[in-house]
Amino acid sequence: MDHFRALVADNNGEEAPTLTIKNLTTADLPEGEVTVRVAYSSVNYKDGMVGIWGRMIKSYPHIPGIDLSGTVTESTDPRYKPGDEVIVTSYGLGVTHYGGYSELARVPASWVVPLPTGLTQREAMILGTAGFTAALSVQRLEDNGLTPEKGPVVVAGASGGVGSVAVNILAKRGYEVTASTGRLSEEAYLKELGAKHVIHRDELTETEQRPIRRPLWAAAVDPVGGKTLSYLLSTLQYGGSVATSGLTGGVEVETSVYPFILRGVNWLGIDSVECPMELRSRVWERLASDLKPTMLSNTIVNEIQLEQLPEELALILQGQVRGRTIVKLG
Ligand code: NDP
Numbered sequence: 001m002d003h004f005r006a007l008v009a010d011n012n013g014e015e016a017p018t019l020t021i022k023n024l025t026t027a028d029l030p031e032g033e034v035t036v037r038v039a040y041s042s043v044n045y046k047d048g049m050v051g052i053w054g055r056m057i058k059s060y061p062h063i064p065g066i067d068l069s070g071t072v073t074e075s076t077d078p079r080y081k082p083g084d085e086v087i088v089t090s091y092g093l094g095v096t097h098y099g100g101y102s103e104l105a106r107v108p109a110s111w112v113v114p115l116p117t118g119l120t121q122r123e124a125m126i127l128g129t130a131g132f133t134a135a136l137s138v139q140r141l142e143d144n145g146l147t148p149e150k151g152p153v154v155v156a157g158a159s160g161g162v163g164s165v166a167v168n169i170l171a172k173r174g175y176e177v178t179a180s181t182g183r184l185s186e187e188a189y190l191k192e193l194g195a196k197h198v199i200h201r202d203e204l205t206e207t208e209q210r211p212i213r214r215p216l217w218a219a220a221v222d223p224v225g226g227k228t229l230s231y232l233l234s235t236l237q238y239g240g241s242v243a244t245s246g247l248t249g250g251v252e253v254e255t256s257v258y259p260f261i262l263r264g265v266n267w268l269g270i271d272s273v274e275c276p277m278e279l280r281s282r283v284w285e286r287l288a289s290d291l292k293p294t295m296l297s298n299t300i301v302n303e304i305q306l307e308q309l310p311e312e313l314a315l316i317l318q319g320q321v322r323g324r325t326i327v328k329l330g
Contacts, residue, residue, distance in 0.1 A: 226250025
């Protein structure tokens with residue numbers, strides 16, 4: 001495959017990049033030890049920030065796409081050989097290095113995760129960075145003492161990528177899940193994923209800053225941040241934890257020392273990008289086994305082609321995408 005198609009972001013001095021599908025050759029690929037024929041990629045909020053807003057792009061032209069799954073076609077690293085099925089996410093993929101919106105990708109071997117037994121390439125991208133982040137959040141919460149007996153768990157931004165996978169994983173593990181969403185029209189979908197209660201996100205939004213409130217949750221998964229996170233910190237039960245991964249609701253968080261010194265709560269930072277490979281591989285193995293979401297087989301997945309990406313990337317920035325969207329390349 002000397003020629004291949006990719007979604008290329010260019011910038012001719014405008015504020016936002018232009019996105020065009022181009023025919024490229026292998027000579028256009030960046031350096032790296034492993035070349036992958038990409039089967040699927042996916043759409044994440046970060047892909048919207050990169051592709052539509054041009055955030056984090058260091059130089060043009062650029063191929064976005066922070067996730068890919070596929071089959072190795074060439075490798076100068078002895079750990080990988082042609083025919084191996086792999087997942088690549090995180091590090092610089094799709095941000096500082098050409099990403100997954102491309103039929104062919106070349107990446108450093110140190111970014112590659114072998115596709116675990118129990119997951120297909122398609123399933124790996126239904127999960128993608130969002131699913132990985134949801135699983136990492138659950139892993140960290142449980143490492144900090146969370147069990148279903150401790151009490152209810154709330155998931156913010158529940159109809160988005162991280163949120164929907166988190167709802168599904170937690171429900172499957174026996175937790176009583178409250179899903180918080182700005183789109184109550186998604187109630188049936190969220191209940192199908194396993195949420196016991198669905199609440200409007202306004203119920204979790206701090207209007208009046210109070211350091212501590214009636215304790216409600218044993219834990220929270222929060223890809224939203226901002227005023228939602230302020231509220232969650234003030235409503236965790238004694239010893240409870242919040243796993244913070246995102247910023248769709250804002251980056252500023254007002255809080256005080258009280259939840260920490262009066263209730264011993266844990267504020268856990270979740271980072272998928274630089275997550276060490278040993279933990280990363282363990283979480284992917286778990287996503288293929290005990291944490292494998294039921295949504296992979298039950299829920300209809302939005303599958304798109306390269307041509308539909310510009311529109312889909314704009315929609316995710318407007319909070320209009322439900323669950324996960326995958327991109328078929330192979
Ligand atoms: P999605 O757009 O799929 O989901 C985000 C959800 O947040 C939306 O679906 C919506 O849920 C909610 N939301 C959107 N806008 C607002 C708003 N203004 N106020 C409150 N809630 C809002 O994105 P992803 O799941 O891909 O990513 C979620 C966040 O997590 C992003 O900030 C992303 O950058 C971050 N992230 C971080 C990672 C890390 O390593 N730390 C890895 C992956 C993602 P609803 O309609 O249900 O309210």
